[in-house]
Structures are given as structure tokens and as C-alpha cells.
Amino acid sequence: MTKPFRCPVCRTPLVEDVDAGFKIPPECPYRYTSYPELCARHDKLYFGKWRKMEADPNDIKRAYGKLAELLAEMSRIIEAEDVEAARRDLANAEEAFARANAADDPYASVRHMDQALSYVHHAIDDLLKAREAKPHSPSDYERHYDVILPFKEDL
Ligand SMILES: [Zn+2]
Numbered sequence: 001m002t003k004p005f006r007c008p009v010c011r012t013p014l015v016e017d018v019d020a021g022f023k024i025p026p027e028c029p030y031r032y033t034s035y036p037e038l039c040a041r042h043d044k045l046y047f048g049k050w051r052k053m054e055a056d057p058n059d060i061k062r063a064y065g066k067l068a069e070l071l072a073e074m075s076r077i078i079e080a081e082d083v084e085a086a087r088r089d090l091a092n093a094e095e096a097f098a099r100a101n102a103a104d105d106p107y108a109s110v111r112h113m114d115q116a117l118s119y120v121h122h123a124i125d126d127l128l129k130a131r132e133a134k135p136h137s138p139s140d141y142e143r144h145y146d147v148i149l150p151f152k153e154d155l
Pocket residue numbers: 007008009010011012028029030040
């Protein structure tokens with residue numbers, strides 16, 4: 001038997017995420033969550049090193065790539081759901097993300113990426129609300145990450 005390459009619940013690759021200090025738990029922490037993949041990806045960015053003072057340009061560039069993937073995934077999911085608020089928040093996230101250019105100016109991009117991530121959080125909550133689920137709270141999952149708290153509070 002080979003180990004699955006990705007978590008069957010949240011689709012997280014089953015390798016340690018060095019950027020977020022994510023340790024592979026025995027059971028997926030997102031198993032009781034709606035939209036586990038979106039929440040897991042969000043949290044890996046939320047707790048990521050790129051948001052911290054000691055981030056280096058490569059941390060920011062990698063986060064930029066992950067954020068682009070998350071936005072693409074959200075766009076696929078939101079297209080299939082009829083949740084107007086989520087569409088609006090995703091559009092706001094994409095707009096903020098478009099102002100970031102991690103390749104040319106990583107440090108100036110952090111603010112825009114941070115804003116995009118915050119809108120992503122709103123969009124996830126919009127989707128959860130439509131399913132009458134409770135809002136997503138990264139702090140519920142904090143113990144699975146080697147967390148030094150982000151230097152900026154999420155909106
Ligand atoms: Zn998982």
C-alpha cells in the first residue's frame with residue numbers, strides 16, 4: 001500500500017508545509033468542515049511565513065503562487081454555487097491580488113496579498129453561510145500549525 005499523495009478530505013499534499021509549519025495530523029483537522037479544501041488552503045496562507053516580519057522575498061513569491069491557485073480553485077467552486085456575496089468577495093479578492101506583483105516587488109505586494117486573503121476569507125464565510133454552517137475561524141486550527149501569530153489581524 002502506498003500512502004495517498006493528498007489528504008482525501010482537504011486535498012492537502014501529505015508532506016510537511018514548511019511555509020506554514022503545518023504538521024501532518026493523524027486525522028484531517030478539516031474533516032468536519034464544509035469546503036475543507038478552501039479552508040485548508042486559506043489557513044496555510046493565513047499562518048504562512050510570508051505575512052511575518054522575517055519573510056524573505058522567496059517566501060512571498062511562493063505565497064503569491066499559492067494564493068493564485070487558491071483564487072483559481074475558489075473561482076471554480078463559486079461558479080458552481082449560486083452565492084452572490086461569495087462572487088462579490090471573490091471579485092474583490094481578485095482585484096486586490098491583481099495589484100500585487102511578487103516577482104518585481106515582493107515586499108510591496110504583501111499588503112495587497114493580505115487584502116486578497118482577507119477577501120478570500122469573506123468569500124469562504126459567504127459559502128458557509130449559504131450552507132448554514134458557522135463561519136471559518138483559522139484559530140480553531142491553529143494548533144496544527146507552528147504558529148507565530150500573523151503580524152496583521154485578518155479583517
Ligand atoms: Zn486534510
